[in-house]
């Protein structure tokens with residue numbers, strides 16, 4: 001069997017977008033991924049479903065895997081012919097023991113690549129508004145391990161040299177030794193008033209910063225019970241934070257928010273959350289797909305073949321638009337055959353999807369719930385007119401019924417089906433149980449029912465209980481009602497039923513929480 005290959009990849013400090021392009025490519029093409037806890041959870045979502053995931057970090061129930069065993073594991077996987085990605089927090093060469101791993105690979109004739117990452121030593125201070133160098137304040141920086149016991153620290157660190165270096169000192173793995181570190185720095189000549197910052201879980205939703213001076217930082221760490229992992233920055237650059245802090249002032253900072261909508265639609269919401277300083281976590285519980293039942297397909301074909309007979313085409317969702325056009329393409333029906341029909345769209349996103357295909361929907365309804373649509377068209381809907389409703393199989397019956405009451409002929413076609421997507425995501429489960437998901441967004445009733453079902457399939461008996469305490473935000477009243485009926489407590493419902501309305505709701509919830 002040909003030997004596989006090992007990519008030793010830096011995952012960056014936690015924000016999933018801080019991996020390199022090359023690193024992400026390696027991750028996506030791997031057959032096995034070996035990772036520990038500093039690799040951000042979202043990145044793990046990029047691992048192909050077919051790939052083996054091997055966690056070698058700390059677990060409450062067992063010891064961390066020894067470095068020698070990890071080295072051997074990489075060799076064994078590669079000898080099985082696998083493409084292996086060894087994903088490490090930050091940069092693999094900065095206290096990442098990549099040397100030992102590469103050495104054993106080399107000994108076994110296995111080829112490898114070292115793909116650098118953004119080290120927490122620089123990125124974590126930057127996310128707290130602290131640049132490690134500054135034209136006037138520091139012309140160098142040192143990255144130092146704080147991991148060892150004091151006597152070992154003394155052997156590996158020449159305190160006098162370190163202390164008298166002009167620049168910024170960055171300690172990794174040093175939280176437990178903060179007292180000893182400050183003591184030594186003062187003893188060797190740094191002024192006790194030198195500013196110090198500790199930044200824990202930098203670049204992630206949990207990011208927290210504590211500042212002080214060499215003199216009082218130990219006390220402050222104890223008083224706040226400040227826990228690792230954290231980067232310690234010592235030097236005058238820390239003062240820059242007051243002026244330069246940035247991400248902490250964004251309206252969704254500190255919030256990890258679950259996005260449940262279909263993968264194809266999730267990105268818009270995720271990027272808004274990201275832009276606003278929050279951390280989106282995508283867990284798509286819906287998949288849309290072409291219908292398979294012969295009677296449904298026959299109905300679609302028949303309806304589309306009658307293009308010229310319709311007065312209206314009413315579209316109620318972006319998916320409806322997409323699949324309507326897919327069917328036109330599949331059946332070879334020219335859009336110009338719909339010249340008699342007027343197109344109407346529920347909501348601006350649906351209208352925009354139509355516009356992108358060269359169809360201007362008119363007029364735009366005032367309200368965005370299906371119920372608002374008819375009011376805005378009321379004077380133009382005439383008895384006897386034919387209305388086509390291309391929609392998903394779960395669409396509510398309200399619209400066609402109302403149209404029929406007005407004396408119109410409503411023809412519904414299920415141009416797509418909603419299916420449950422139930423990815424198994426153990427990391428999500430762990431985060432839910434640990435309270436590390438702070439809010440959940442529901443953009444339709446089926447996202448509610450499907451999330452509960454997906455959790456049940458992952459072995460959660462009472463998913464409503466697991467979701468207690470998490471802020472639940474719904475796009476509109478119908479979705480909120482479904483959530484309440486399923487035993488969830490809705491924290492807020494969007495005032496306008498749009499993605500932007502939902503985002504505003506998230507912002508308000510966060511502002512409220514901070515008060």
Ligand code: SAH
Nearest residue numbers: 090091094119120172173201202229230231
């Ligand atoms: N190779 C890594 C460092 C590994 S040593 C890198 O280049 O970043 C592990 C230490 O890194 C932790 O104890 C902590 O000091 C620091 N660290 C890594 N990620 C961090 C994060 N997101 N926030 C704060 N500290 C972090």
